[in-house]
Amino acid sequence: MEDKAGLIADMADALQGIRLTPARAADLAAEVGRLNGAVRGAAADRLSFDDDPAAYAALLARSATP
Amino acid sequence: MNDWTTLDLTAAAAAIVDGRVSSVELTQACLARIEAWQPRTNAFIRLDRDAALATARERDLERGAGRLRGKLHGVPLAHKDMFYRQGRVSTGGSAIRRDWIADRTATVNTRLDAAGAVDLGTLNMAEFAAGPTGHNVHFGDCCNPWDPARVTGGSSSGSAAAVAARMIFGALGSDTGGSIRMPAAICGVVGMKPTYGRVSRFGALPRAWSLDHVGPLTRSVADNARLLQVIAGADDNDATASGQAVPDYEAMLDRPVAGLRLGVPQDAGLDGVDGDVIAALAQARRDLTRLGVTFVDVRLPELGALFDSAETIIKCEAAAMHRPWLEARPQDYANQVRWRMEAGFLIPATQYIDALRLRTHHTQEFIAGTLDGIDALLLPTMPFATPTRAETDVERRPGATALAILSRFSRFTRPFNLLGLPALSLPCGRDANGLPIGLQLVGRPFAEATLYAVGHAYQQATDHHRQAPT
Numbered sequence: 001m002e003d004k005a006g007l008i009a010d011m012a013d014a015l016q017g018i019r020l021t022p023a024r025a026a027d028l029a030a031e032v033g034r035l036n037g038a039v040r041g042a043a044a045d046r047l048s049f050d051d052d053p054a055a056y057a058a059l060l061a062r063s064a065t066p
Numbered sequence: 067m068n069d070w071t072t073l074d075l076t077a078a079a080a081a082i083v084d085g086r087v088s089s090v091e092l093t094q095a096c097l098a099r100i101e102a103w104q105p106r107t108n109a110f111i112r113l114d115r116d117a118a119l120a121t122a123r124e125r126d127l128e129r130g131a132g133r134l135r136g137k138l139h140g141v142p143l144a145h146k147d148m149f150y151r152q153g154r155v156s157t158g159g160s161a162i163r164r165d166w167i168a169d170r171t172a173t174v175n176t177r178l179d180a181a182g183a184v185d186l187g188t189l190n191m192a193e194f195a196a197g198p199t200g201h202n203v204h205f206g207d208c209c210n211p212w213d214p215a216r217v218t219g220g221s222s223s224g225s226a227a228a229v230a231a232r233m234i235f236g237a238l239g240s241d242t243g244g245s246i247r248m249p250a251a252i253c254g255v256v257g258m259k260p261t262y263g264r265v266s267r268f269g270a271l272p273r274a275w276s277l278d279h280v281g282p283l284t285r286s287v288a289d290n291a292r293l294l295q296v297i298a299g300a301d302d303n304d305a306t307a308s309g310q311a312v313p314d315y316e317a318m319l320d321r322p323v324a325g326l327r328l329g330v331p332q333d334a335g336l337d338g339v340d341g342d343v344i345a346a347l348a349q350a351r352r353d354l355t356r357l358g359v360t361f362v363d364v365r366l367p368e369l370g371a372l373f374d375s376a377e378t379i380i381k382c383e384a385a386a387m388h389r390p391w392l393e394a395r396p397q398d399y400a401n402q403v404r405w406r407m408e409a410g411f412l413i414p415a416t417q418y419i420d421a422l423r424l425r426t427h428h429t430q431e432f433i434a435g436t437l438d439g440i441d442a443l444l445l446p447t448m449p450f451a452t453p454t455r456a457e458t459d460v461e462r463r464p465g466a467t468a469l470a471i472l473s474r475f476s477r478f479t480r481p482f483n484l485l486g487l488p489a490l491s492l493p494c495g496r497d498a499n500g501l502p503i504g505l506q507l508v509g510r511p512f513a514e515a516t517l518y519a520v521g522h523a524y525q526q527a528t529d530h531h532r533q534a535p536t
Binding site for chain 2: 008011012015016017018024028031032034035036038039040042043046047051052053055056057059060061063064065
């Protein structure tokens, strides 16, 4: 976890210009890791090359119930 | 002398049409009520007394001349301080926009004006619509009219508190993770988060473009249907506003509900929900059964997966829109508001895009699975009894306990922002402390009329929505 916190702190500084305390970097590493893991897992089960974000609006329209 | 504030919105509008009351009299009644309740609730950020009375006089002259603008002619409303009016300050509940003057008028405000509404002012809210409790370090916490020591829920805190305390006849709020439904449930009013795209977001302060929904908070379902009717529909200024025809929600309120099928989660779906909430929902189920509604067990998907996708989208979109201010004046944010956005700078763009792409799959699975064979889903709005402001004050008393409570607020609301499905919260009982409990009805895309019909039938048979704080 210390490695991930260090990576997050470095990324925040290098890519976004944000300076994080070690404690805050550790919190964010845990949060980002959890969210990334959840989305990656769900994506692996469901997504394919042709999935387009705009399909969502079309789905709502197609499923409309008056 | 009549206390006109005891009328609900549709009754007040009818009284104006019939000439039983003037718009000025209604506005003065609301102003008197605000004078009495504002010190206890802090629901208003700005009260536009003179402008509201001037508008009310204009509406009375119009009525006298035989001209009614629409279904809200002369009815006093007020809205969360995030719906822009060109030339007027719109704070978004923030220090950063404390003096910001809007450069456009929100489509919803344009439509309410066209329907004849009187705008009394702007209502308290969580800073930048980012907080589930009603705390606000810049404008003061909004307090629950049933018990000022307890939270209102957020982020549309002032909207729910002002409607519950009968200061106004209705209000607009916004909902990105439950921000209409949670305060509606906690304050004992009706709150509708419509289908994504049902209501234009143009001129509404964004929290996360992909998940933001605008909707009404009112005392009754019938009032809610009227407000949604006025604000819903396509908008050339908002490409995400749907072109689906807007049904006549009020005309459909009395549709028979006998024979409708409502889904209820199998036991595991309600694990960890407080006993008071479970009991109130069970009673609502018995009340609806007497109306001929049937119930079937359904299996909820893993709500955590929906929650995490929504969180990913909110954090990334919020980080992008707030970046200039976060860089230039981070000290002007409440800590918890800033902290909640920071992860958005560190989530890879690919994960954000995948969360958006997953939305279609999650929604399709929910419609084809959980909603298969039923007309709507019955859920709690909040999973627990209303906590105090002190025990949830993460800004002044940060700690694991407060954070743990906050993390549970939107368990049953946030997933439906990702799915974009319509969801209606209405009061169904009280907890052990006397605070309201809300039930939530979730429907298929654009099936707001079905939710209203069920809610209206329920309110004809019960009186939870008629109870007001004293």
